[in-house]
Amino acid sequence: MKQISSRIFTGCLLAGLLFSVAACGGNRPKVMYEHSQSDTITTIGIRSPSVNKGLLEKDRVVPLYIVLPESYASSGDTRYPVVYALHGFGETPQSVVAPLADALRSGGVPDVIFVGVDESCDLFGSFWANSPVSGNWEDALVDEIVPFIDRKYRTIRDPSGRMLAGFSMGGFGSWNLGIKHPETFSSFWACCPGAWDENGLRDTLAGWQDIYPKAYGAVYSPDLTLPHPHARIPTLDGSYEDAKIREAWEEGFGGIDKKLTDYRAGTARLAAGVFVYGDRDDFRWIPRGTRYIADKMAAAGVPVEIREFHAGHRLTREMAVESFLPFARRLFFSSGN
Secondary structure (H helix, E strand, C coil): CCCCCHHHHHHHHHHHHHHHHHCCCCCCCEEEEEEECCCCEEEEEEECCCHHHCCCCCCCEEEEEEECCCCHHHCCCCCECEEEEECCCCCCCHHHHHHHHHHHHHCCCCCCEEEEECCCCCCCCCCCCEECCCEEHHHHHHHHHHHHHHHHCCECCCHHHEEEEEECHHHHHHHHHHHHCCCCCCEEEEECCCCCCCCHHHHHHHHCCCHHHHHHHHHHCECCCCCCCCECCCCCCCCHHHHHHHHHHHCCCCCHHHHHHHHHHCCCCCCEEEEEEECCCCCCHHHHHHHHHHHHHHHCCCCEEEEEECCCCCCCHHHHHHHHHHHHHHHHHCCCC
């Protein structure tokens, strides 16, 4: 961390003042429990006002899985970058945190805090987005969890010290929240992400198990007048009503042109983004959609990279070591920072 420049620390000071002002209002999560598994691993359960706005998520306690560097306890006032790890549908934070943290340690880049958010909601996944059914998970992460972590730990309180990294549903959350919130996160690493090209919605519906469209529909086309899971799902029957549902669904894995228009309208910019995917992914629309989204971002001036691995739909050690490790090293510890 000694290589971080004065420019970043100046940003940290300003950001810290802004966070202290913001803390006077808005929502703060309530800590329900805190368990230390070791000197470096802690689980904190929070009650999130944003998540609990969901019809199905009343009184939900959200576990945060936090891994600190071994140097944290003895490093005085040193501040650390944070990777916010977003897991896949129906999975756990450890499924992302463990391989990425292991890759950094094995590569000599140990001084990073990992925060895994357990998004085990009623429908097994809310796609890290806001929904009146499954809760406002986007708001929870951006407006509640990031400030909470900055208050509790010695973090770099600036976008330059925050990265989103995720797999599958979490890979989608990483690129989607990255492009939507460059004022909060400077970078993203998206592995086998949900991503659609022009034919992605149709191909996805053809291969998805029943549980996935129900959860996705509860986020992007919710209807509280319908029975559980309160979701409208496209039938692709060509009707006007179905076209409106399809349009709403495109706002998630698709809709990249509008997202880039909104991105350009803001003033904050991403420092970098990385997409990785497996050439043997069972969801054949993912490699195609990933390339499509990455190409659209690159054409709009977003600094992104894309890499294909010989793998299926999983986060492999090769991906972590050959892609995530050098990406984190370059962003957080290069001499230019």
